[in-house]
Amino acid sequence: MENKKPLRSQNWFGKTGKDGFIYRAWMKNQGIPPDMFDGRPVIGICNTWSELTPCNAHFRDLAESVKKGVLEAGGFPVEFPVMSLGETLIKPTAMLYRNLASMDVEESIRANPVDGVVLLCGCDKTTPSLVMGACSVDLPTLVISGGPMLKGHWKGKNIGTSDVWRFAEAYKLGEISQKEFVEAEACMARTQGHCAVMGTASTMATMVEALGLSLPNNAAIPAADVRRKVISQMSGRRIVEMVKEDLTLSKILTREAFENAIMVNAAIGGSTNFVIHLLAIAGRIGVDLNIMDFDKYSQNVPLLANIQPSGEHFMEDLYYSGGLPAVIKELAGIIHNGAITVNGKSIGDNSLEAEVYDRNIVATLENPFKPESGIAVVKGNLAPNGAVLKPSAATPALMVHRGKAVVFETIEDYHARIDDPALEVDENSVMVLKNVGPKGYPGMAEVGNMGIPKKLLEKGVHDMVRISDGRMSGTGFGTVVLHVSPEAADGGTLALVQNGDWISLDVHQRTLNLEVSEEELSERRKNWKPLDLAINRGYVNLYIKHVEQAHLGADMDFLKGKSGSEVTRDSH
Incomplete structure (x- = not known):
């Protein structure tokens, strides 16, 4: 149902006089026709493309697919960059900058004339940082993940990122040479995309689909598969409709959505990093979630997805076996099936017709791959506020x-x-x-x-x-x-x-x-x-002074909660 709420972008492009002239004129130097400013929903495409973030290096193509969809649906697409966090390169750790990137996203959205946002994210911290920042503004928002790389092949074996740890042990023992090590690098990372296993990147892609923030099947389509472009184009079409319906993040990210995400994470053997990122997202959108909820809602959910490192296979295998909707359908008896998602349908409806094509990849609740999965939260005098462990691994x-x-x-x-x-x-x-x-x-x-x-x-x-x-x-x-x-x-x-x-x-x-x-x-x-870390300036100093502890999501204390999208002052 279309919402009659005025478009936020018209506070810029709908103005008369000097301000309107300036807002429109400088945009027109990009060759934009005048009718694009006449009340079409403006869709911001928040892009974490960077050659320093290899997982996201194909995002220029995905952005073009999103633009096609936005234009087809009668919207006005505008792409903008934000800080990109390349997990494999950034020192001392990408996690240090997750909160900084979220601030970049939040302020970029709020300060600019956009009515809805598409978040392009893939590498570990790009997903939570973009979602956190968008939550603080609370506009209609849809997430597109970059997709996993295809599984590697080395000496007759399928390999993925989890094998890095095995290779490291073998190298330390002299079982493989430096030459073989280098050879395996190219064999493992042979296509675009993020890690091919259920690492943090795939866990985050699964998280956003389970939360209802992406179209069905977003989590598992390989980056190299043309269907990744198709879902991007369809997402571009859908975000325009979300703006018309005023379907904002806070309407999707309910307490039930977070509980669903925890249960799905258990079933797929997701990363322990899921805990710290979901807690931070909940803190931004204002949902009361605590560390014990991860134990409570995952305790009776067994491992259903046979994906490394908890299992044997890879993310592309999950896609070919029915994708995340197939896993969610197996959980229909325990999740909140009525939770709304970005396509306007419930998570239950989105998985209703899903099929499992390979029971070696997706099991049933009655006959799971492992009885214990999810996240175990342990407490005691060594961890009064909790610590986490992944039983399936x-x-x-x-x-x-x-x-x-x-x-x-x-x-x-x-x-x-x-x-x-x-x-x-x-x-x-x-x-x-x-x-x-x-x-x-x-x-x-x-x-x-x-x-x-x-x-x-x-x-x-x-x-x-x-x-x-x-x-x-x-x-x-x-x-x-x-x-x-x-x-x-x-x-x-x-x-x-x-x-x-x-x-x-x-x-x-x-x-x-x-x-x-x-x-x-x-x-x-x-x-x-x-x-004594001898850090007394800049963002890192700010971080040390204001970061919260892990059981609260390691967000900055001053970033909790929504601050909305209102901008009341003109700049001219």
């Missing part, structure tokens, strides 16, 4: 474990000592990495899945309990406890752990405890001093 025998701590104070300390033959560590040890959280790194880097010491790899050990206040790549795996809150740099208990302390983990009971008395911890706290 962990070793079952280590889900209940007690061991002595082997402590690394910083990531530099870890790199310096991990392969030292004199390091006192065995397969029962618990590796602890401090000062890699939001404030401590700063930026909360993906270093939580610490590599196994070489001397243990040589004994055939490939997993150990690892604990940190950092994150890990969604392509990673292992019994890794992450996002410990409060972090070490903020004075959390993690900062007080010493070599030889006993640590007990019980994922089934959701507990994580440091077996040290409160009296002893009190004494240690008297001698504790935070790291």
Whole structure:
């Protein structure tokens, strides 16, 4: 149903006199006909294209497809760039700049004459940053993901990003040469697109589809598949109608939508990074979501998608097997089927006719690939505000474990000592990495899945309990406890752990405890001093002062909530 609400863009292009002249005249120097300013919905295409963000390097083509769709539907497309975060290149970590990029998006949308927005995002942090920024303005918004690259082939085997960790271990043991390592690079990243497995990029694409922010099948269409262009063009058509209907983000991002996303994430074995990004999005749109909700709503959802790193296959296989709608249909008995999506239909209606073409890829609730999936949230004196673990990527025998701590104070300390033959560590040890959280790194880097010491790899050990206040790549795996809150740099208990302390983990009971008395911890706290990062200027200084802890989404405290799209002052 068409909404009669006046178009926001007419506050610019519909003006008479000097202001209207200036707004229209300088746009016309691009060859735009005058009738484009006569009350057509103006659609902003927010593009994270960059040659420094390889996952998004094909977005110029996708933007052209979106423009076609917008024009076909009677809209006026305008493409604009925002800060692009290339996960594979940015130092010290792309996560440090997620909030900065979200501010760029928010202010770019609010400050300009757009009535609706299409977000082009793919690489890990580009999706949450764009959605976070758009939530703060709350216009009609539709997301298009860049799509996964096709699976790689090397020496007769299918490979993807999760194999990077396996290759690294094999290289450390001398099982593959540097020449083979380089050869595998080209074999793995052989097409455009983001990681071919269920890493964070694919998890984010799945998240936006499960939230209802994209058209059905957005998550899994490979970047190299022409159908990625088709869905972009169809999205361009649809966003124009969304503006006419005034179907804003806040009407789609209900509490039920967030619960759906958590359940779908469990079924597909999504990244632990999902937690920190969904919490931040909820904080921007004003939905009350907390870390325990991730445990609650995923606890009884088994693994249905047989995709690496929790399974065996790749994102393109999921698409050929029916895509995300096929997985959602399997969850019809437990999700909120009535939650509205960007196409105006409910998530249940969008998956009603979905079919599963390969039961080796998409299982049923009655006969899943793994009984435990989703996100487990553990708490105890070592993580009073919670820490997260991904059961589907962990070793079952280590889900209940007690061991002595082997402590690394910083990531530099870890790199310096991990392969030292004199390091006192065995397969029962618990590796602890401090000062890699939001404030401590700063930026909360993906270093939580610490590599196994070489001397243990040589004994055939490939997993150990690892604990940190950092994150890990969604392509990673292992019994890794992450996002410990409060972090070490903020004075959390993690900062007080010493070599030889006993640590007990019980994922089934959701507990994580440091077996040290409160009296002893009190004494240690008297001698504790935070790291001096020697950062006193610019964005990073702002970030350290205002970033919230992981259990709150690591957003900036001053960015919570919506501020709307109103701009009341003219600039001339």
